[in-house]
Amino acid sequence: MKQRKTTTGNFQISGMEQGRIMRGYMRTRMIRFGNFGDGVGAGNMLKLALLHWVGYPIAWLSLRFEPFYIRLRRRLARLRH
């Protein structure tokens, strides 16, 4: 049997990755027999998909430009006063 370091990646549930969750979600919208057809929230689903797939560059950019962002916020706050 294959040995892989994906018991579950660090934040992807192996065998239940975000793509599969999305497909499952679409299925539940299509077939309303399940007990979970409602109350999932397409917004949550899409936002999480975004974070899983392109979350790393978003996180890197937000950290890299954090000092700039903080300075900008301070400057704007000063201007408002």
Next chain:
Amino acid sequence: MNPETFYHIDSLIRCGREIAADKDVVSFDLFDTLFIRRIENPDIVKIPVARFIAIHANLLDISVPWLHVDSVRSKYENAQRERNGAAGPDHEARYDDYMQEMLEEIFGDKLPEGFLQTVADYEMDIEKSVLVVREPFRAWLRELHDAGKRVFIASDIYLPSKYLKELVEWAGLSPYVEQVISSADTFEAKASGAGFERMERDYGLDKSRWLHVGDNPFSDGLRPADLGITALVLRDAREKQRKMIARDINLAASSKVFWRGRNLHQLMLPLEAENQPRDTLYTDGYNFLGPVVSYFIQRVMEHTMHRRIQRIYFLSREGWMFQQCWNRIEPHLNPVEKFHQTSYLHVSRVALAQAACAIKGLPRHYIEIALLPAQNRDFRDIARVYGLDLERLRPWLENVGLTEESCFAPIFDDFDEKDSHALDYLLAQQDFQDEIKDQCADANHALKLYLEEQGFFDQLDVALVDVGWMGTIQRFLYDAVSDRDDRPKMHGLLMGATRGVPFPETEDNKIEGLLYDANRFEFAPSLVTYALDLFEDACRAPRAGLRGYRMNGENYELVFRKADDAAALSEQAQDAYYQPLRQGMLDAAEAFARANSVLGYAGFELKYWIDFILTNRMAFPKADEVARLRNQSHLDDYAADRKPPAAIAKRERAALWKKSAAALRLLPGLRLKYYFAHALRMLQK
């Protein structure tokens, strides 16, 4: 001097190694540097602690909701921070001080002695369930220690250093660390720089020979840099991504119940060194069957607590897995009072069927149960199932014109209704029934001795936990002890109740499916019926099944199946194949309990995610998953070793989980077809 910032742990350690070569002292921040938290918001750990205190208070007749406990805690913590902020450079608080004040307010003169320590121990347990040590830092710490550097850990936190030392010890870092320093001890924190100055004084450190590593750009970066300490700041983008996901799932979970199970599953995920290369079957156990079984165990726990059923028997052999999971889950989810007593009961359909015949004889519905497997057809199968001596029964059969090969199962071509009527006539004869009872009396006596030893008759109510499916084991158990007035009320808690044969429910003998029950219309849970054998074989104890009970002198004896025949050997091969799967399930149970002790979700809140897992994994599995998880052999003592009629065999082969990998991979719409067909069947019921 400006602190240097890194966006990946490896690049920080590479640079840190070069700098540390010229330094004598290296200090580390603890939280979010050496340790990461599985949760995004550290304050989440306060909630289970508040619940823990509220339950204790309720036991002492002090009615207080956990939300109130949490707000009182915040009140005293903030008050102490304000006081210390006015008196010194930092707004620090000390756990022991404000928690003692909080407990005194809540409990008054009912405060148990040493209760603060009990609460602190519990909070430490909860902290440990959400903390993971960062593996690259552990390796670097070891290197630094081996190179003779003085290593310190310094944290700005409300926990005094004795608690931090406990965490460091638990994480296996203490051999490399000279001292663990907490701002709660002195109220001098890194944030103002006073913490660094105190360290310099107390341990005689030289700032120019000192490297500090942390995650906070201010207290771990600018402050030490201002004081002349070389500072490295870790702003880990990968870690930030993980936390963003954890935060978003947690946010979604607060409004949509579906995400609660996903949130719990997120907390279960192994991080850092926990995430080892594993067999793919282990992964299936950890991510699919483990959460499903753990959810079932939580439901068993809630159900028995609600009905105040103290004694739980896990029925062999699937009960083995359930009991193992119970032992891992129950202490975490029920930390306050030890309510349940559990045992593993050696039973099997065949063993109990024989014992039941001693009381009930051989009623017609027993014949129907024996003929349920499509392989069973004649009296040889009936005799095998009920452990009857065919030689001694032959004269009775011949008297009514039957032979041991007369077919009683209508699914076979040679079924003759006259034989069925002859069998009815035979069953109506009292001396035949007396012979049956006589043959089975020994097994019944042995069973009762075994049950007495297990304390079965000392209870008013017992829960019998089994995988499923029709409650046959419980039916036979109830019949076997139905002559005893001191028999307890039996509450059968099944993982799935398919109810292929109606269960004769009475006030003192009931079954209920907690994951799936055919009596309720629940579409997603009904998908377990796609591959019932999978659940049976995955949960089965890796040891031979029980054949019967018999007397050995004055004592009872459990008779197990032979371990060396062809069927037993193929079962052992199946056990060996499923071993990683079972290990994954057991590890998942531990992680499930740890995660839910923090989140505190009730079973019904997790149901939606479990439904989703079942739909994805049972009705829409990947071809590889089916190939991997499909059992190689399934031993059924009940079924004869003969082929079922062709039509039945064809129908069995047509199931989705029996399809070839090529069919599963290539046929478009195959899963949808089965899904709709299943839905149609469910709607027709």
